[in-house]
Amino acid sequence: xxxxxxxxxxxxxxxxxxxxxxxxxxxxxxxxxxxxxxxxxxxxxxxxxxxxxxxxxxxxxxxxxxxxxxxxxxxxxxxxxxxxxxxxxxxxxxxxxxxxxxxxxxxxxxxxxxxxxxxxxxxxxxxxxxxxxxxxxxxxxxxxxxxxxxxxxxxxxxxxxxxxxxxxxxxxxxxxxxxxxxxxxxxxxxxxxxxxxxxxxxxxxxxxxxxxxxxxxxxxxxxxxxxxxxxxxxxxxxxxxxxxxxxxxxxxxxxxxxxxxxxxxxxxxxxxxxxxxxxxxxxxxxxxxxxx
Amino acid sequence: xxxxxxxxxxxxxxxxxxxxxxxxxxxxxxxxxxxxxxxxxxxxxxxxxxxxxxxxxxxxxxxxxxxxxxxxxxxxxxxxxxxxxxxxxxxxxxxxxxxxxxxxxxxxxxxxxxxxxxxxxxxxxxxxxxxxxxxxxxxxxxxxxxxxxxxxxxxxxxxxxxxxxxxxxxxxxxxxxxxxxxxxxxxxxxxxxxxxxxxxxxxxxxxxxxxxxxxxxxxxxxxxxxxxxxxxxxxxxxxxxxxxxxxxxxxxxxxxxxxxxxxxxxxxxxxxxxxxxxxxxxxxxxxxxxxx
Numbered sequence: 001x002x003x004x005x006x007x008x009x010x011x012x013x014x015x016x017x018x019x020x021x022x023x024x025x026x027x028x029x030x031x032x033x034x035x036x037x038x039x040x041x042x043x044x045x046x047x048x049x050x051x052x053x054x055x056x057x058x059x060x061x062x063x064x065x066x067x068x069x070x071x072x073x074x075x076x077x078x079x080x081x082x083x084x085x086x087x088x089x090x091x092x093x094x095x096x097x098x099x100x101x102x103x104x105x106x107x108x109x110x111x112x113x114x115x116x117x118x119x120x121x122x123x124x125x126x127x128x129x130x131x132x133x134x135x136x137x138x139x140x141x142x143x144x145x146x147x148x149x150x151x152x153x154x155x156x157x158x159x160x161x162x163x164x165x166x167x168x169x170x171x172x173x174x175x176x177x178x179x180x181x182x183x184x185x186x187x188x189x190x191x192x193x194x195x196x197x198x199x200x201x202x203x204x205x206x207x208x209x210x211x212x213x214x215x216x217x218x219x220x221x222x223x224x225x226x227x228x229x230x231x232x233x234x235x236x237x238x239x240x241x242x243x244x245x246x247x248x249x250x251x252x253x254x255x256x257x258x259x260x261x262x263x264x265x266x267x268x269x270x271x272x273x274x275x276x277x278x279x280x281x282x283x284x285x286x287x288x289x290x291x292x
Numbered sequence: 293x294x295x296x297x298x299x300x301x302x303x304x305x306x307x308x309x310x311x312x313x314x315x316x317x318x319x320x321x322x323x324x325x326x327x328x329x330x331x332x333x334x335x336x337x338x339x340x341x342x343x344x345x346x347x348x349x350x351x352x353x354x355x356x357x358x359x360x361x362x363x364x365x366x367x368x369x370x371x372x373x374x375x376x377x378x379x380x381x382x383x384x385x386x387x388x389x390x391x392x393x394x395x396x397x398x399x400x401x402x403x404x405x406x407x408x409x410x411x412x413x414x415x416x417x418x419x420x421x422x423x424x425x426x427x428x429x430x431x432x433x434x435x436x437x438x439x440x441x442x443x444x445x446x447x448x449x450x451x452x453x454x455x456x457x458x459x460x461x462x463x464x465x466x467x468x469x470x471x472x473x474x475x476x477x478x479x480x481x482x483x484x485x486x487x488x489x490x491x492x493x494x495x496x497x498x499x500x501x502x503x504x505x506x507x508x509x510x511x512x513x514x515x516x517x518x519x520x521x522x523x524x525x526x527x528x529x530x531x532x533x534x535x536x537x538x539x540x541x542x543x544x545x546x547x548x549x550x551x552x553x554x555x556x557x558x559x560x561x562x563x564x565x566x567x568x569x570x571x572x573x574x575x576x577x578x579x580x581x582x583x584x
Contacts, residue, residue, distance in 0.1 A: 071507075079508070107508055114504040114511075145468075145500060161504070162496035163468070170462045176437075176455070201493030202531040204454035204524065208437060212406040212453070215363075216371070216399055219406075232496065239494040 013068035066119030126283020190223035194230020305360035358411030418575020482515035486522020
């Protein structure tokens with residue numbers, strides 16, 4: 001029996017949002033989401049923020065993951081080099097005090113590539129630990145920076161981050177196409193057309209095609225955002241499944257899960273959707289059980 | 293002998309800049325560049341702007357090309373569908389009055405693709421007409437929206453626009469990588485590394501690698517902008533030369549010409565640099581000779 005094993009607070013502390021889970025005997029008994037991500041907390045205010053959380057929920061041990069452990073968070077919790085499993089993360093915790101710890105990120109550094117994740121490792125490994133996904137397989141967490149992890153024997157052995165969501169946000173907010181991309185993205189024919197066009201891997205040219213299609217009267221602006229989203233997501237999925245389409249386990253909310261599922265299927269793969277909150281909780285419970 | 297054939301004013305009127313050439317018997321006798329692009333001219337002010345140009349240079353016939361002929365310019369000069377040669381452009385001029393004309397753009401509209409150019413067609417076809425490039429070949433005008441044209445028998449038969457420069461500007465100004473990309477781009481080892489990485493066609497992932505390389509101490513931020521530029525230009529060039537590397541005729545200023553030349557060579561092609569101002573003047577002189 002460890003200090004963390006009966007009851008603890010798990011905090012998913014990201015860049016813009018934060019979610020707190022009060023977990024007793026492996027079960028979530030209370031949870032709350034707010035907009036107090038690390039960018040809205042001044043450098044010296046993290047202890048005070050956490051004190052407020054303990055006041056609101058319970059005075060319990062706290063396990064934190066995500067950008068709170070980055071250079072813009074409370075303290076840099078470093079990275080564990082892949083291959084990394086839950087036991088590796090548990091061994092490399094950053095301890096603020098004996099009842100407050102931050103989970104490290106995971107890195108890949110080969111001759112050819114450098115990559116990092118921070119926060120997603122808990123969900124990936126939690127999904128594996130809870131049997132939500134197989135011990136060996138391709139896992140995907142879509143978002144601003146879409147993470148694709150290869151799991152083997154229950155560890156993350158390799159991963160790739162694609163700036164898919166960020167590129168879409170940049171194009172939608174600034175630059176030539178912004179005015180055309182204001183409609184909501186829907187999982188219809190325009191999205192599927194974009195996915196098909198994204199397979200070519202020629203993103204910079206395909207994106208200009210959105211402008212040309214408008215000027216030449218080929219596509220309505222109501223469809224342009226869905227097409228652009230399909231192009232970006234399709235390009236991302238095609239690069240990951242190139243040559244070896246198979247099962248993809250998607251940890252996402254319903255909207256992104258549907259879009260990525262369509263792109264996986266269009267590229268010859270088989271999509272399986274996993275509840276990302278359940279995966280996070282499973283990961284934190286497993287980690288808590290390994291702490292002193 | 294036509295009204296335009298002895299002496300005329302050629303105006304390259306773009307989005308942000310404008311260049312006026314006073315041309316007599318095919319020779320530029322005066323030229324001036326300013327920042328009065330179409331976005332800085334109010335809709336009703338074009339006649340006044342041109343009157344000032346005539347006052348400053350000479351009261352001559354005027355031939356204009358570029359965004360002045362777009363929906364955000366003086367008047368929409370439309371598009372001529374490829375294949376398009378100089379005679380096709382001359383036949384489809386938009387006449388403001390009998391001594392003031394705007395050159396149309398060129399479009400491609402197939403089942404698979406839509407694309408447009410406006411302004412570049414004069415330089416491409418001018419380069420061909422003046423013998424600066426062969427009658428048949430692959431021509432490239434790098435920039436915010438990089439244009440790649442296939443010339444055959446002296447006409448533009450097909451072309452592709454890539455948002456290469458715009459993507460770089462978006463990444464440098466907004467978003468995650470902006471702070472890392474503030475250094476000047478130089479044609480050194482980091483640029484070449486980026487070109488090599490760009491060959492994979494997996495732009496969204498390679499871009500995130502810039503962030504990871506910083507966090508893992510692999511690359512200095514002094515090199516990040518050059519690497520990112522190499523990645524984007526390399527990806528553009530690789531897509532265009534895929535499967536059939538050959539001669540590429542680059543119409544650009546010295547800086548962009550050097551960067552694109554490196555990427556062309558790295559992808560197995562042979563780069564030839566052409567003076568884009570000479571190409572524009574040649575195109576306008578040839579067009580002027582075809583007007584009534």
